[in-house]
Amino acid sequence: MSSTTSxxxxxxxxxxxxxxxxxxxxxxxQAVANMAGISNSDMECMDILxxxxxxxxxxxxxxxxxxxxxxTGVVDRLEKAGYVRRERDASDRRKVFISVVEExxxxxxxxxxxxxxxxxxxxxxYSDDELRLLxxxxxxxxKGVLEATEALKAVIDMPPxxxxxxxxxxxxxx
Amino acid sequence: MSSTTSxxxxxxxxxxxxxxxxxxxxxxxQAVANMAGISNSDMECMDILxxxxxxxxxxxxxxxxxxxxxxTGVVDRLEKAGYVRRERDASDRRKVFISVVEExxxxxxxxxxxxxxxxxxxxxxYSDDELRLLxxxxxxxxKGVLEATEALKAVIDMPPxxxxxxxxxxxxxx
DNA sequence: GCCTTATATCTCATTTACTAAGATAATTAG
DNA sequence: CTAATTATCTTAGTAAATGAGATATAAGGC
Numbered sequence: 082m083s084s085t086t087s088x089x090x091x092x093x094x095x096x097x098x099x100x101x102x103x104x105x106x107x108x109x110x111q112a113v114a115n116m117a118g119i120s121n122s123d124m125e126c127m128d129i130l131x132x133x134x135x136x137x138x139x140x141x142x143x144x145x146x147x148x149x150x151x152x153t154g155v156v157d158r159l160e161k162a163g164y165v166r167r168e169r170d171a172s173d174r175r176k177v178f179i180s181v182v183e184e185x186x187x188x189x190x191x192x193x194x195x196x197x198x199x200x201x202x203x204x205x206x207y208s209d210d211e212l213r214l215l216x217x218x219x220x221x222x223x224k225g226v227l228e229a230t231e232a233l234k235a236v237i238d239m240p241p242x243x244x245x246x247x248x249x250x251x252x253x254x255x
Numbered sequence: 256m257s258s259t260t261s262x263x264x265x266x267x268x269x270x271x272x273x274x275x276x277x278x279x280x281x282x283x284x285q286a287v288a289n290m291a292g293i294s295n296s297d298m299e300c301m302d303i304l305x306x307x308x309x310x311x312x313x314x315x316x317x318x319x320x321x322x323x324x325x326x327t328g329v330v331d332r333l334e335k336a337g338y339v340r341r342e343r344d345a346s347d348r349r350k351v352f353i354s355v356v357e358e359x360x361x362x363x364x365x366x367x368x369x370x371x372x373x374x375x376x377x378x379x380x381y382s383d384d385e386l387r388l389l390x391x392x393x394x395x396x397x398k399g400v401l402e403a404t405e406a407l408k409a410v411i412d413m414p415p416x417x418x419x420x421x422x423x424x425x426x427x428x429x
Numbered sequence: 430g431c432c433t434t435a436t437a438t439c440t441c442a443t444t445t446a447c448t449a450a451g452a453t454a455a456t457t458a459g
Numbered sequence: 460c461t462a463a464t465t466a467t468c469t470t471a472g473t474a475a476a477t478g479a480g481a482t483a484t485a486a487g488g489c
Binding site: 311323350 | 465466467468469470
Binding site: 087088091092094095096098099100101102103104105106107108109110111112113115116121125128129132144145146192195196197198199200201202203204206207209211212213214215216218219220221222223225226227228229230232233234 | 261262265266268269270272273274275276277278279280281282283284285286287289290295299302303305306318319320366369370371372373374375376377378380381383385386387388389390392393394395396397399400401402403404406407408410
């Protein structure tokens with residue numbers, strides 16, 4: 082077996098493994114939402130708020146792919162439950178910024194303890210150099226997924242006949 | 256700064272990076288579901304089918320956390336759209352196995368092309384040894400997340416007073 | 430300053446998806 | 460053979476999403 086083939090087999094295994102673990106990560110998030118008593122959409126918005134900080138209602142709609150009407154509902158529920166606050170922008174009074182109420186959000190954070198424990202345990206088996214590689218990979222991977230998301234959205238705007246020309250990449254067909 | 260502190264900082268960065276990229280991965284999946292014209296739940300079930308192969312309706316309910324009634328709806332929609340087939344188990348005629356119709360499912364697979372391209376591009380910047388480390392990490396990570404999911408579900412069954420004792424892990428508070 | 434167009438969020442009627450409870454049907458245990 | 464169990468489906472009611480349009484603010488042209 083050539084080294085090229087082995088590298089391709091490796092990549093295929095890698096794809097499968099990443100797909101598997103990311104699917105399981107989704108399940109974990111759903112379980113957390115369940116326990117916190119909020120919907121998946123609500124949970125996703127909390128995640129975005131954690132990552133991006135104070136964002137507008139419109140940005141939540143853009144990122145989640147929900148309509149602005151649906152976001153109004155999400156924010157209503159989260160605000161009523163005390164997880165977030167609406168804050169009108171003083172300089173542009175059309176905008177509504179959503180910000181997390183940290184004390185209340187910490188209650189949700191508790192449900193991530195089993196996950197954090199598992200990750201700490203996992204990472205303890207790796208050297209500093211190895212962790213640095215993983216960090217580099219995670220950061221590069223984020224950029225890659227971000228680009229891919231943009232590329233996918235570009236497909237949405239393609240005329241159907243051009244869209245049909247999309248092909249699987251050369252050797253990774255299943 | 257001690258090397259311990261640096262390692263902890265590294266882990267914290269790693270946690271943030273993984274969280275970020277996995278959140279983006281979720282968005283990507285949603286965009287795919289949107290383009291394929293199916294709901295997130297339907298998409299999730301397709302993913303499970305891809306990973307586990309032929310599974311029963313009950314297993315889908317168990318894994319997704321949806322009720323069996325909701326799964327009936329999911330499978331109805333997917334079957335009507337031609338993505339899956341219902342097959343009654345010959346040896347236990349109560350069971351209904353769901354299996355993917357590969358030719359039709361390939362249409363969804365197309366939407367993963369931008370993601371696969373991005374990953375191939377990303378991985379091309381790593382050596383075989385590095386990719387092997389990533390594979391090991393992804394596999395270990397999957398096991399970790401799986402365990403964490405079980406641990407979390409155990410919390411569900413805890414009496415409230417015991418549940419309240421859950422604490423953040425020593426040094427990773429934010 | 431007014432009028433038009435653009436932007437940001439919210440409202441509301443309708444549609445879609447989910448839950449809870451229980452019906453149906455097949456299997457297993459006594 | 461009957462009772463208890465398991466697996467899926469059905470149905471009524473509820474929750475969340477969409478699509479269209481209302482409201483309110485901002486920005487640009489004249």
